[in-house]
Amino acid sequence: GGSEELWFQTALYAARNGYTVGCAFYEWPQKRERIQQLREAGCQLYIFPNRGKDKGNFFEYQYYKLTKRWVKWYAYNLPFSKYDKVVINLGHLEILEYHWKRFYTRLNKYTLLFHVYDDNDHVWEKRKENLRQWLLRAEHTLLASARIKPFLERETGIEVPNTDTLINPISFKAPNELTPYPPLQNGNYVFVMLATLDTRRKAQDNLISALSAPKWKE
Numbered sequence: 001g002g003s004e005e006l007w008f009q010t011a012l013y014a015a016r017n018g019y020t021v022g023c024a025f026y027e028w029p030q031k032r033e034r035i036q037q038l039r040e041a042g043c044q045l046y047i048f049p050n051r052g053k054d055k056g057n058f059f060e061y062q063y064y065k066l067t068k069r070w071v072k073w074y075a076y077n078l079p080f081s082k083y084d085k086v087v088i089n090l091g092h093l094e095i096l097e098y099h100w101k102r103f104y105t106r107l108n109k110y111t112l113l114f115h116v117y118d119d120n121d122h123v124w125e126k127r128k129e130n131l132r133q134w135l136l137r138a139e140h141t142l143l144a145s146a147r148i149k150p151f152l153e154r155e156t157g158i159e160v161p162n163t164d165t166l167i168n169p170i171s172f173k174a175p176n177e178l179t180p181y182p183p184l185q186n187g188n189y190v191f192v193m194l195a196t197l198d199t200r201r202k203a204q205d206n207l208i209s210a211l212s213a214p215k216w217k218e
Contacts, residue, residue, distance in 0.1 A: 003115045003144075006168060007089040008034055015041040024078055026050040026071075044082075048074050072099045076106070085139075086110040092117065092201075095134050096127045104137050111140040113166065116201050117151040132156045142166040 007023070015021040015038075023038055024046040025031075038045060049067040080086065086107050092114070094100065104110070112134065123131055135141060135156065141163045143149055152160050182189070191211070195202040210216065 003089060003091060004031075006113075007087070008038070010087075011038060011043055012041050015043050020044075020082065022046060022079075022083055024048065024075070046074065046078055068099070075099055075103065080106060080108070084109065087113060089113050089115075091115055092121075093123065093131070096123070096130055101127070101130050104134050107137075109139045110137075111142060112138045113142040113144075114148050114152075115144045117145065117148045118200060119151065121151075123155040128156055132158055135160050138162065140164070144168065 007025075011021050011023050021042070022044040026048045027050045035045065035047075048071045086109065088095065088110060090113060095103065095112070131152075135152065136158065139162065141160055143163060143165050146165045149160055149163055193204065193207060195204070197204065199205045
């Protein structure tokens with residue numbers, strides 16, 4: 001997916017250009033081919049156990065609870081002293097989960113990279129101070145959308161320092177000049193959206209509402 005592809009391509013680029021790179025991530029069967037590419041590029045891999053995440057039955061669920069405990073042990077034993085900088089590639093607010101909630105105390109220089117937000121989401125009061133500390137201590141906070149910043153500031157009550165909106169350089173290469181519109185099909189343009197069918201995060205419902213507005217129909 002988008003966020004996975006971003007860190008994966010960044011790690012490959014850095015490793016192939018002479019940097020010492022370590023990648024810490026959750027194990028998924030679908031990642032095996034990419035894992036091999038990272039190894040061949042010289043990346044050091046720290047793979048968190050993830051078995052039983054789908055919780056298909058009682059025994060899988062119990063195993064999943066165990067792996068969550070192992071992840072905390074794995075994470076707190078990562079060799080951060082080998083690296084000058086840590087980049088934490090986030091979906092939403094995973095740094096507030098119990099594995100990671102005070103993890104910033106173990107890091108020297110780190111960058112946070114947020115990919116999604118939900119205007120209807122709210123951070124529990126007891127978690128707000130933790131999120132403030134993550135944001136205030138970060139050397140840099142990157143946002144996949146500029147609208148993530150007001151969301152974070154609303155939920156924490158602080159001005160988030162050192163932020164930039166990241167234009168994803170991985171998926172699409174910006175053209176050197178404007179390209180013509182594609183030809184109409186039966187008088188209409190045809191759109192495709194490639195994303196998980198998840199209106200909470202991908203907002204297909206908002207897209208349909210926007211495209212059905214008169215200014216788009218015209």
